[in-house]
Amino acid sequence: MKTLILLLFSLNLIIIKSQDDEKQNQDVELMSDKEFIKIMNSQARVVAGSNVHLKMYELSNKAMKITSQMNNKYNTPQELRRWMSILIGQDLDEGFGLFPPFTTDCGKNIHLEKNVFINSGCRFQDQGGIYIGENSLIGHNVVLATLNHNVDPYNRADLFPKPIHIGKRVWIGSGSTVLPGVTIGDNSIVGAGSIVTKDIPPNTIYAGNPAKFIKNIDVNN
Numbered sequence: 001m002k003t004l005i006l007l008l009f010s011l012n013l014i015i016i017k018s019q020d021d022e023k024q025n026q027d028v029e030l031m032s033d034k035e036f037i038k039i040m041n042s043q044a045r046v047v048a049g050s051n052v053h054l055k056m057y058e059l060s061n062k063a064m065k066i067t068s069q070m071n072n073k074y075n076t077p078q079e080l081r082r083w084m085s086i087l088i089g090q091d092l093d094e095g096f097g098l099f100p101p102f103t104t105d106c107g108k109n110i111h112l113e114k115n116v117f118i119n120s121g122c123r124f125q126d127q128g129g130i131y132i133g134e135n136s137l138i139g140h141n142v143v144l145a146t147l148n149h150n151v152d153p154y155n156r157a158d159l160f161p162k163p164i165h166i167g168k169r170v171w172i173g174s175g176s177t178v179l180p181g182v183t184i185g186d187n188s189i190v191g192a193g194s195i196v197t198k199d200i201p202p203n204t205i206y207a208g209n210p211a212k213f214i215k216n217i218d219v220n221n
Contacts, residue, residue: 031051031055033108037108037109039052040161041128041129043128045158045159046158046159046160046161048157049157059107059108060106063105063106063107064105066086067087067101067102067103069083070087070100070101070102071102071103077097081096084102087104088107088108090111090112093114095114095116096112096115096117097117098117099118101121102122103122105125110124110130111129111130113168114135115134116133116135119137119140119142119174120140122138122140122141122142122143123141123143125144125147127146127147128146128147130144130164131164132166132170133166133168133169133186135169136166136171136172137171139171139173139176139192140174141175142172142174143176143177143178145179146161146162146163146180146181148160148162148180164180164182165184166184167186167187167202168187170185170188171188171190173189173190173191173193176191176192176194176211177194177195178190179195182198183200184199184200185200186203188200188206189206190211191207191214192207193207193209195208196211197210198210198211203219204217
């Protein structure tokens with residue numbers, strides 16, 4: 001009898017968990033991509049295990065599926081542009097260029113102006129928003145990160161999104177990392193291997209870890 005009671009109790013817990021999981025999945029499905037991006041752009045804290053966090057996981061899996069098509073076989077420039085358009089939900093101009101592999105863990109909060117070029121090995125963490133201006137060049141193995149984790153070790157899985165804004169005609173050198181909330185002004189250059197922790201004004205060259213001012217750029221209009 002005791003064994004039977006324990007078995008029934010266990011089955012009841014499984015049923016309840018299954019119902020909870022089903023409800024959780026329904027809640028995620030009810031949140032549209034547009035609603036998710038609006039929440040992320042508000043820079044509100046994302047609590048681990050929340051519906052927003054679960055939506056993030058859903059979009060990450062969709063992004064991995066699309067980028068696997070981009071990275072694991074040869075694609076023509078036109079095919080790469082089509083895959084990237086599907087990934088970010090934006091029609092890209094013929095001047096867009098990409099050398100794979102390319103990875104992102106969302107895709108839906110990447111915003112590209114005309115004639116952007118992204119070199120091979122780049123990793124975009126775009127939940128917080130990545131905006132790249134026209135005629136900008138992103139070098140090999142560049143990381144653009146828009147999420148910070150909670151400093152509190154007991155809530156470390158919580159996330160804080162902040163956007164990265166890259167201006168027009170910017171060149172980010174190979175192996176650089178740009179951290180959440182950074183803005184890089186028009187025409188500026190980030191030297192290879194730099195860690196960009198603070199805003200970079202227009203018409204300047206910055207390099208190093210952390211990136212520091214090197215010199216101004218004379219701009220001929």
